Amino acid sequence: MKILVTHEIPDAGIKLLGSKGYEVVIGNAFDKKELIAELAKDRYDAVLCDLNDKIDAEIFDAAGKQCKIFANYAVGYDNMDLKAAAERGIVITNTPGVLTDTVAEHTFALILAIAHRMAEGDRFMRAGKYHGWEPMMLLGTDVSKKTLGIIGLGRIGSRVAHHAVRGFNMKVMYYDPKRNEQFEKEFGAEFGPAVEDVLRASDFVSIHVPLLPATRHLINAERLAMMKKNAYLINTSRGPIIDEAALVAALRAGTIRGAALDVFENEPAMAPGLAELENAIVTPHIASATEGTRQAMSELAAQNIIEALEGRVPPNVVKG
Numbered sequence: 001m002k003i004l005v006t007h008e009i010p011d012a013g014i015k016l017l018g019s020k021g022y023e024v025v026i027g028n029a030f031d032k033k034e035l036i037a038e039l040a041k042d043r044y045d046a047v048l049c050d051l052n053d054k055i056d057a058e059i060f061d062a063a064g065k066q067c068k069i070f071a072n073y074a075v076g077y078d079n080m081d082l083k084a085a086a087e088r089g090i091v092i093t094n095t096p097g098v099l100t101d102t103v104a105e106h107t108f109a110l111i112l113a114i115a116h117r118m119a120e121g122d123r124f125m126r127a128g129k130y131h132g133w134e135p136m137m138l139l140g141t142d143v144s145k146k147t148l149g150i151i152g153l154g155r156i157g158s159r160v161a162h163h164a165v166r167g168f169n170m171k172v173m174y175y176d177p178k179r180n181e182q183f184e185k186e187f188g189a190e191f192g193p194a195v196e197d198v199l200r201a202s203d204f205v206s207i208h209v210p211l212l213p214a215t216r217h218l219i220n221a222e223r224l225a226m227m228k229k230n231a232y233l234i235n236t237s238r239g240p241i242i243d244e245a246a247l248v249a250a251l252r253a254g255t256i257r258g259a260a261l262d263v264f265e266n267e268p269a270m271a272p273g274l275a276e277l278e279n280a281i282v283t284p285h286i287a288s289a290t291e292g293t294r295q296a297m298s299e300l301a302a303q304n305i306i307e308a309l310e311g312r313v314p315p316n317v318v319k320g
């Protein structure tokens, strides 16, 4: 069996594939043309890809009939054409669960950092502007006892809600097409029947939905205007869920107080003006980037490949 890994990843999964006697080829950040050329040149039984790879019908056709599975090294799979995969009988898998704690931690780090103006304070210190303690300097916002709005109460959203309630005595309001009454009881959380209800009531709004046609620009100018003037928006899901130009305008105009983003609409670019805004914190899509989690993702992606190549149903099959 021959496996193509499209980018270098931590070695746990590579070792696992090697232990099965599979030949593993590690690519060097292919663009689409290069990926098609590599797949057409050689015979691969499986591909381990990631969110940089836009996997569509052309890619599947280049991979050919012997290629059984494309295992995505991510929980999100908006980079994969699931319909084209299904039409060709190709299995698609993702890596859910193993990154939940890490992404929830990063989300909470962003909430605390934007509320306590940490990046601003860091820039202030390094610029030599600190000349002594002042009562009115860099005043931020308390997080404890505030209302956290969660849009998308899945694995990551509910973990962030857990930290908010248990760690910071926050009130949680959420919107998800699937209501979770058990969660509401356990965490004293309130279900906002519509996304607008959550936006209007929250001091912090954190987005945890998958990128789907229905969630693209879920947060637009109109919805930003519904948020409290002193509210913060946090996004560790996928960039296109927010209309980033509208967000820049809202941050400039003071429609909301601040934003903390790990993902961007047109990565790796940021919307014009975002980088200049003091009331925004930006991290380069690193919410799952800890050594332990990236090794676990590597292992899970490899496990999915092994299951498929040994004729079993992999644990993390995704369907459209």
Ligand code: NAD
Binding pocket: 075, 076, 077, 096, 097, 099, 103, 151, 152, 153, 154, 155, 156, 157, 175, 176, 177, 178, 208, 209, 210, 211, 214, 215, 236, 237, 238, 262, 263, 285, 286, 287, 288
């Ligand atoms: P999940 O499937 O467990 O949760 C997603 C939730 O969103 C589900 O409860 C679903 O019902 C809900 N949902 C779907 N459509 C919705 C809508 N229109 N409005 C509100 N809720 C809606 O997924 P997860 O493991 O919690 O991951 C969530 C997303 O986070 C992933 O899809 C991925 O794109 C993103 N993510 C980003 C990073 C990063 O590095 N920044 C890391 C991991 C995951």
